[in-house]
Amino acid sequence: MGDEDWEAEIIKPHMPSYVPVFEKDRYSSGANGDTFNRTTASSSDAGESNKRENTSTMGGFGVGKSFGNRGFSNKFEEGDSSGFWRESNNDCEDNQTRNRGFSKRGGFQDGNDSEASGSSRRGGRGSFRGCRGGFGLGNPSGYKGLNEEVITSSGKNSWKSEAEGGESGDTQGPKVTYIPPPPPEDEDSIFAHYQTGINFDKYDTILVEVSGHDAPPAILTFEEANLCQTLNNNIAKAGYTKLTPVQKYSIPIILAGRDLMACAQTGSGKTAAFLLPILAHMMHDGITASRFKELQEPECIIVAPTRELINQIYLEARKFSFGTCVRAVVIYGGTQLGYSIRQIVQGCNILCATPGRLMDIIGKEKIGLRQVKYLVLDEADRMLDMGFGPEMKKLISCPGMPSKEQRQTLMFSATFPEEIQRLAGEFLKSNYLFVAVGQVGGACRDVQQTILQVGQYSKREKLVEILRSIGDERTMVFVETKKKADFIATFLCQEKISTTSIHGDREQREREQALGDFRCGKCPVLVATSVAARGLDIENVQHVINFDLPSTIDEYVHRIGRTGRCGNTGRAISFFDPESDNHLAQPLVKVLSDAQQDVPAWLEEIAFSTYVPGFSGSSRGNVFASVDTRKNYQGKSTLNTAGFSSSQAPNPVDDESWD
Numbered sequence: 001m002g003d004e005d006w007e008a009e010i011i012k013p014h015m016p017s018y019v020p021v022f023e024k025d026r027y028s029s030g031a032n033g034d035t036f037n038r039t040t041a042s043s044s045d046a047g048e049s050n051k052r053e054n055t056s057t058m059g060g061f062g063v064g065k066s067f068g069n070r071g072f073s074n075k076f077e078e079g080d081s082s083g084f085w086r087e088s089n090n091d092c093e094d095n096q097t098r099n100r101g102f103s104k105r106g107g108f109q110d111g112n113d114s115e116a117s118g119s120s121r122r123g124g125r126g127s128f129r130g131c132r133g134g135f136g137l138g139n140p141s142g143y144k145g146l147n148e149e150v151i152t153s154s155g156k157n158s159w160k161s162e163a164e165g166g167e168s169g170d171t172q173g174p175k176v177t178y179i180p181p182p183p184p185e186d187e188d189s190i191f192a193h194y195q196t197g198i199n200f201d202k203y204d205t206i207l208v209e210v211s212g213h214d215a216p217p218a219i220l221t222f223e224e225a226n227l228c229q230t231l232n233n234n235i236a237k238a239g240y241t242k243l244t245p246v247q248k249y250s251i252p253i254i255l256a257g258r259d260l261m262a263c264a265q266t267g268s269g270k271t272a273a274f275l276l277p278i279l280a281h282m283m284h285d286g287i288t289a290s291r292f293k294e295l296q297e298p299e300c301i302i303v304a305p306t307r308e309l310i311n312q313i314y315l316e317a318r319k320f321s322f323g324t325c326v327r328a329v330v331i332y333g334g335t336q337l338g339y340s341i342r343q344i345v346q347g348c349n350i351l352c353a354t355p356g357r358l359m360d361i362i363g364k365e366k367i368g369l370r371q372v373k374y375l376v377l378d379e380a381d382r383m384l385d386m387g388f389g390p391e392m393k394k395l396i397s398c399p400g401m402p403s404k405e406q407r408q409t410l411m412f413s414a415t416f417p418e419e420i421q422r423l424a425g426e427f428l429k430s431n432y433l434f435v436a437v438g439q440v441g442g443a444c445r446d447v448q449q450t451i452l453q454v455g456q457y458s459k460r461e462k463l464v465e466i467l468r469s470i471g472d473e474r475t476m477v478f479v480e481t482k483k484k485a486d487f488i489a490t491f492l493c494q495e496k497i498s499t500t501s502i503h504g505d506r507e508q509r510e511r512e513q514a515l516g517d518f519r520c521g522k523c524p525v526l527v528a529t530s531v532a533a534r535g536l537d538i539e540n541v542q543h544v545i546n547f548d549l550p551s552t553i554d555e556y557v558h559r560i561g562r563t564g565r566c567g568n569t570g571r572a573i574s575f576f577d578p579e580s581d582n583h584l585a586q587p588l589v590k591v592l593s594d595a596q597q598d599v600p601a602w603l604e605e606i607a608f609s610t611y612v613p614g615f616s617g618s619s620r621g622n623v624f625a626s627v628d629t630r631k632n633y634q635g636k637s638t639l640n641t642a643g644f645s646s647s648q649a650p651n652p653v654d655d656e657s658w659d
């Protein structure tokens with residue numbers, strides 16, 4: 001039984017009574033690092049969705065909330081009754097699936113006309129989404145769908161043309177009108193935080209390696225960082241009493257003005273590791289209060305791959321800059337462009353942005369780059385891969401952007417494939433420092449990982465069984481496609497398990513609502529695509545279930561890192577389908593062994609039978625199998641997280657719109 005069968009099955013039965021009436025109208029519109037200091041942190045002292053929108057019922061998800069199944073709406077309007085249940089040939093995800101073999105992360109699928117431009121990723125996504133939204137694959141404007149950004153597929157300056165033609169919407173589809181609700185302004189909300197877990201102190205035992213010349217020594221306490229009083233107050237109010245390893249090493253490096261590539265396990269405080277020293281510099285330099293101006297010139301630009309993540313980073317920036325004259329602003333896709341502009345013109349020292357919106361705003365000449373002193377790429381490997389890499393290159397070559405010699409560039413992630421590290425060289429000064437906390441790309445050891453062999457036809461049953469045994473504990477369920485996310489969320493609702501979902505085909509409003517419902521516990525289950533795999537820091541996520549394993553091991557590491565954060569423990573259960581997941585057997589064995597988890601014998605067997613020469617995956621304790629790639633230039637070999645050389649690593653399939 002394939003997905004389609006599932007859909008048929010789920011659609012047939014009686015809809016539960018709590019499913020609201022379908023609101024048709026709502027949808028009808030539609031290095032030569034010579035020094036390699038290895039130490040421990042402390043040693044330095046150291047449905048197709050059920051195409052009926054019944055997903056809007058998702059446990060408390062709110063009546064009338066659409067699930068973003070615009071494809072359905074389209075089919076409905078076309079009067080194709082079978083369109084309710086059948087795949088359209090034009091379905092964008094089908095196209096993506098068909099293109100899997102060719103697709104790189106961010107698009108560049110062969111044969112996709114709309115991806116001819118430098119902004120091919122966006123054009124491509126746009127057109128795919130457009131087709132899902134019912135605007136047909138051949139729609140030249142590549143309209144994404146209701147209330148979402150309008151994307152042009154024109155070849156030249158496409159980021160600009162998006163800005164120009166996009167939101168003004170002169171010719172291309174409806175405007176994006178969504179204005180996100182402002183975050184709470186009261187101090188308690190700003191400083192709300194969750195407790196560090198029982199394993200927080202164990203961070204100190206993690207090995208840390210710094211490579212590159214003249215690295216400043218690590219600091220052991222916040223006091224040693226010599227931050228100003230306001231920052232120290234904010235740190236205390238945020239509940240931080242002790243530095244995490246990545247903070248111990250990164251803060252002095254950034255304070256010393258060095259470029260940095262830092263790799264540390266998920267949930268170990270990378271955000272504060274770059275925000276605090278940047279703010280400290282700004283305060284020290286006596287930054288002037290940002291005032292209303294048509295053209296703002298921020299001192300710091302932070303980019304991240306998803307809207308929800310950049311918003312989270314913004315909230316952290318707002319927290320740490322509380323009571324200072326530094327003003328942080330966030331802008332991201334899926335929201336009204338005019339709203340982004342209004343936020344910016346009021347003053348902007350730190351601009352937190354997703355790449356597409358950032359380029360739009362630069363194109364509109366609301367942001368000047370001349371004053372940029374700090375450029376931060378969070379989830380840097382994602383920001384530099386085939387998806388966002390071209391946009392990041394455009395960013396650094398934008399008129400006015402200080403050269404890498406003139407700015408400080410900082411990159412953070414839990415994973416850093418070798419190939420991406422090489423690309424990063426273009427952005428960083430040649431004497432950048434590389435900090436590896438634990439194993440590059442290693443999974444967080446506070447997550448108990450379980451791999452179950454489950455064939456695709458048994459997955460749903462197993463999922464329900466697990467979720468019922470879990471009870472109300474917060475759980476993220478990852479699936480591989482947007483369609484599947486809708487479908488599984490619907491299915492779980494039918495099973496009376498309060499569920500919501502997040503993926504790139506949902507409107508931004510819905511994405512934020514879903515996240516809010518999950519955060520507050522209203523819907524303890526969040527079904528998600530990889531759009532939620534990286535960076536999201538949600539309190540009390542006790543379980544991650546990989547209903548579908550991702551296509552790469554790095555993505556696996558990020559996904560399971562949504563639990564077990566900041567010294568808390570968590571559990572990750574992954575369904576391994578031998579029909580489709582064998583390529584992950586070896587890297588999984590490696591990740592499990594390195595994180596000192598039990599490796600099932602059957603998985604080792606599969607890994608052995610699919611042995612790839614050159615892989616040294618199952619060795620335990622092979623710490624630093626992959627670190628600073630500059631070492632490779634000195635004749636050493638290296639493996640990426642997966643234990644493959646990067647060129648061997650499977651190309652991830654990007655099912656998502658990220659920004």
Ligand SMILES: Nc1ncnc2c1ncn2[C@@H]1O[C@H](COP(=O)(O)OP(=O)(O)OP(=O)(O)O)[C@@H](O)[C@H]1O
Nearest residue numbers: 240242243244266267268269270271414535537566
């Ligand atoms: N020194 C600290 N003391 C207490 N809590 C901290 C400290 N540093 C960070 N935290 C908290 O730990 C949590 C995880 O931090 P953060 O989101 O920065 O992790 P991350 O390393 O960026 O994770 P990911 O790789 O998933 O993006 C956050 O809630 C943050 O506020």
